[in-house]
Amino acid sequence: MAKAKSAFVCTECGAEYSKWQGQCSSCREWNTLSEVRLAPARPGAPAATTGRSGYAGVTSREVVDLSAVDLSEVPRLSSTFDEFDRVLGGGLVPGSAVLLGGHPGAGKSTLLLQTACKLAQGRRVLYVTGEESLSQVAMRAHRLQLPTQGLKMLAETSVETILAVAERERPEILVIDSIQTMHLEDISSAPGGVAQVRESAAALTRFAKGSDTVLLLVGHVTKDGSLAGPKVLEHMIDASLLLEGGADSRFRTLRGQKNRFGAVNELGVFAMLEHGLKEVKNPSAIFLSRGEEQSPGSLVMVVWEGTRPILVEVQALLDDSPLGNPRRVAVGLDANRLAMLLAVLHRHGGLFTGDQDVFLNVVGGVKVLETSADLAVLLAVVSSLQGRALAKELVVFGEVGLSGEIRPVPSGQERIIEAAKHGFTRAIVPRGNAPKQAPAGMEVVAVDKLSEALEAL
Secondary structure (H helix, E strand, C coil): CCCCEEEEEECCCCCEECCCCCECCCCCCECCEEEEEECCCCCCCCCCCCCCCCCCCCCCCCCCCHHHCCHHHCCCECCCCHHHHHHHCCCECCCCEEEEEECCCCCHHHHHHHHHHHHCCCCCEEEEECCCCHHHHHHHHHHCCCCCCCCEEEECCEHHHHHHHHHHHCCCEEEEECHHHCECCCCCCCCCCHHHHHHHHHHHHHHHHHHCCEEEEEEEECCCCCECCCCCHHHHCCEEEEEECCCCCCEEEEEEEEECCCCCCCEEEEEEECCEEEECCCHHHHHCCCCCCCCCCEEEEEEEECCEEEEEEEEEEEEECCCCCCCEEEECCCHHHHHHHHHHHHHHHCCCCCCEEEEEEECCCCCCCCHHHHHHHHHHHHHHHHCCCCCCCEEECCEECCCCEEECCCCHHHHHHHHHHCCCCEEEEEHHHCCCCCCCCCEEEEECEHHHHHHHC
16 A cells, blocks of 8 residues: 655645745745645546646647637636626636635625526536535525525535536536535545645546536635635636625625636625625715715725726825824725835925824725825825815826826726716826826816925815
């Protein structure tokens, strides 16, 4: 009998080592190596073969010219949600593996159950639950008033059993809720461990590639917001989506973190209602629900999420600090970039904030990842510092450099048009984004330096 070999895998970056060590040499994290049992190679195991679609993750024995590949062989299936399809890049791709992560209560199971019930009316769908009983899932579907005819259900955690049932049923869509509860008989570790999660996901992904089945996996999220399990799980799958939103908020944002078939950082917005998740067609409208009276430190900016512009409100609050080291708190923005922008404001704007506590918040729970929010952040800080409210019809975007210059950002014309659609009449933008002809009723102020933007206020 062959001796079982083992390796040590970092749960943060997926690096492998032959023996245990305290610190991972790749990501420099401590105590993140977990032992993984490597099953011996089975004699006579068949070689991997390509699926009917002939792409991604499986071995092909034929050499073809790239220009001869027929893209019409890879059709997309609609998930019945336009926002879900937007984040996926146009819909579900046969033979793809999609990982949906999120905090407990975010609505992962609700979203997939709604999708599965609607797709089951015209397609073969198999929903595998490893955390809930069949009666619990049926009660949720009844509460959400979903059509339950045609949806095949299975309560199982053994991957071998799931694959045997899937071979018999031949579903077009396979939902696994969740990957942390699945286990393989050949792996000795407990479900949810590094070895079980990785090998279970690999076995399910191989089945999806070979049978052109859409595989939807639910993944748990740790306290720091990353997907639980080994980092190598993200290398096996084709798309990694994160459903964000607290239990106290009725809105949920679905963001694409990795997508082989569409744009990364695409954003979809849903509202959690009594009958489940409902997609929000116009996200800018919900993020701009401001009061009639404008307060100092409040300003609207235009950010670019995936393939569309979204208007969000940024709020700044400055207060005299009793501490020797004033606080810098940013919710929805990078705190390190905030510290850099405050230094630029002092050096090139002549405004000192070293004795002030600075609090920054993006309304609606949106996380802004791009640099186009720099100018809006600084102008909101100036508004709060001087206690003077800005015009309610003002919108701002632009990147701020260390020398105080205002740099252009991508898709500036589309941002201005989106602001004009929502009734904004004045915009402060980088000169490189100034349009040749402004939209009707919109005054566009183009600036080159931070001092010019402050004068424009």
